[in-house]
Amino acid sequence: MSVDRTLARCSFCGQRPPEVRRMVAGPGAAYICDVCLELCQEILQDPTSFSSKALELASRPPVVIAAPQALAQSQATLANREPLRTVTLELEQKQQEQTLMLHQLQLYEKHFELHYLWIRPPFTEGFAFVPRILFLLTDNNGNRWAGDRGGMLFERSELSSDPRQAIYQGYARFSPPLPANTHHLTLRATDPLSSFADEPLQPWQFEFEF
Secondary structure: OOOOHHHOOOOOOOOOOOOOOOEEEOOOOOEEEHHHHHHHHHHHHOOOOOOHHHHHHHOOOOEOOOOOHHHHHHHHHHHOOOOOEEEEEEEEEEEOOEEEEEEEEEEOOOOEEEEEEEEEOOOEOOOOOOOOOEEEEEEOOOOEEEEOOOOOEEEOHHHOOOOOOEEEEEEEEEOOOOOOOOOEEEEEEEOHHHHHOOOOOOOEEEEEEO
16 A cells, blocks of 8 residues: 655654655654654753653644545554454543543454544644553453554544534554453543643543443
């Protein structure tokens, strides 16, 4: 699969040629411009653990735009390989200006995936797939899964009729798979950027049987 690199945006600042002199391509649709690369070099050379430049870079809003159709279709094909079992959840919680909707739990032979919609004020335009929501799951046996392995986040502009709200579709992948005797999950989720907000969001928490 080929990606039109003329549409490349820096995954750190959102700028693209000719706004920057050089753009370095990373894996997939990740890019970094010469300006952000120089900033990273300065951070690496700074002996301070949490320098002002490092904190500024970490607190930038994520760079996200709608994925190109070919890329979205390709990822949808990978994500939608036939699961052994699909559990429909249809759960949602609201906090301030954000809503997290859990859509499906898909069980595969070697992993499982949680599919969700994230409704929130729009991210800064650009092209990147981070940060995603981070998850912590605990089952009725005390097993735990954390993080977000291999998931992507896509803007679904066709689903939103309110310009003040954007809808992002994502999935999180976890392994090893759920044990056969798992029937209850407690799920906690957090927005990594919320810690920089004036009023940080509390983690979402869901519990469900299946």
